[in-house]
Every structure is written in structure tokens, then in C-alpha cells.
Amino acid sequence: MDEMKIKNEIFEKIKKGLFEEAAQFDECDTDKIIKQIHDESFDQQNLTFYCFTIFMYKRTNNIDWLELAVDILCFSINWMEGAYAMALYHQREILEQNRNVENLQMMLFFYRVPDVDFEEEEAKKIAKEILELDPQNKIVKDIFPNL
Structure with a gap:
């Protein structure tokens, strides 16, 4: 299956809230998936991308997912009330680890x-x-x- 089709399938699953299914990508592709979600979150401005990043952080404890959540909140959906407050909360969590x-x-x-x-x-x-x-x-x- 080509990369674009896989990416689109993952995004569709995320937007439908099917996080378990969306998370079934190869672990070695994590950095690439994070970058793609980052870019897509700016185009789509869909809250489910933020929710998925938190789901993945809780599942993997990979700080890259939490950093992505901060980016989405600060620069993609910052127009939503409370977005910056949530981002600050997550940034403090990041500092506890790194x-x-x-x-x-x-x-x-x-x-x-x-x-x-x-x-x-x-x-x-x-x-x-x-x-x-x-x-x-x-x-x-x-x-x-x-x-």
C-alpha cells in the first residue's frame, strides 16, 4: 500500500475517533507520523488530532507526542478557549521529563x-x-x- 493512502487512512481513523485503529502503524514510523499529523493539524484544525496525540502519549510515554500536543494547541487550534492553558499544562509536564x-x-x-x-x-x-x-x-x- 502506498504511503499517501496509509497516511490518509490514519487521518480518517483519527478524525472518526478510532484511535486504537489509527495507532496500528509501525513503531519505526513514529517520527514520520508525528510530522504528518503536525502538518495535517494545521490544515484541518480538528480537535481529534490533539486528542490522538494525548492518547498516543499515554500509550507510549513518548514525549514527542506531548510536544506535538503543545504545538497543536499553541499554533493550530489556539483560537479555542483554554487551548493555551492546556498547552502550558502539557509544557510543564514536558519539563518534568526533559x-x-x-x-x-x-x-x-x-x-x-x-x-x-x-x-x-x-x-x-x-x-x-x-x-x-x-x-x-x-x-x-x-x-x-x-x-
């Missing part, structure tokens, strides 16, 4: 989002942690030039 510059920088994204409960004190604490790992970090310097 505290690196990239994940910390994503936390700073929420500092600039209106209506998200993310205080300046927490943002500065994270910014300082980033600077310990990457003293010339441009994102931190742009947000907090005097830090």
Missing part, C-alpha cells in the same frame, strides 16, 4: 500570551535557568534585556 533549553524557551512563549496564568517571576526564573545553560540566548535577551 529540562533543556528548547523546552524552557517554550515556557517563555507563554509569558507573552495574554490570558495565560504565567507570572513574570516564574518567567524570570526560567530565563535565568536558560542563561545558565546558554549565556548568550537571544530569546531571553529579547524578552528580558536587563537580566
Whole structure:
């Protein structure tokens, strides 16, 4: 079966909420499937893609699925009320598992989002942690030039 047909079948199963069936792809294809779902979620803006990523995260404990969930919430369906709050929740979960510059920088994204409960004190604490790992970090310097 060709790759495009397989991809379309997976997307149709996801959109129908048939997550168990959609999850029957070869584990070595996970990175490719994540990328395809990422791209499709921007085209479709369908909540089921987010739900599927959470299903897959719970099933595999693969942090890549949780990172995809954050991306979908922040950049695909961010117009939905509560999307940023859920993304912040998931980003905090990601930090519990992998505290690196990239994940910390994503936390700073929420500092600039209106209506998200993310205080300046927490943002500065994270910014300082980033600077310990990457003293010339441009994102931190742009947000907090005097830090």
C-alpha cells in the first residue's frame, strides 16, 4: 500500500475517533507520523488530532507526542478557549521529563500570551535557568534585556 493512502487512512481513523485503529502503524514510523499529523493539524484544525496525540502519549510515554500536543494547541487550534492553558499544562509536564533549553524557551512563549496564568517571576526564573545553560540566548535577551 502506498504511503499517501496509509497516511490518509490514519487521518480518517483519527478524525472518526478510532484511535486504537489509527495507532496500528509501525513503531519505526513514529517520527514520520508525528510530522504528518503536525502538518495535517494545521490544515484541518480538528480537535481529534490533539486528542490522538494525548492518547498516543499515554500509550507510549513518548514525549514527542506531548510536544506535538503543545504545538497543536499553541499554533493550530489556539483560537479555542483554554487551548493555551492546556498547552502550558502539557509544557510543564514536558519539563518534568526533559529540562533543556528548547523546552524552557517554550515556557517563555507563554509569558507573552495574554490570558495565560504565567507570572513574570516564574518567567524570570526560567530565563535565568536558560542563561545558565546558554549565556548568550537571544530569546531571553529579547524578552528580558536587563537580566
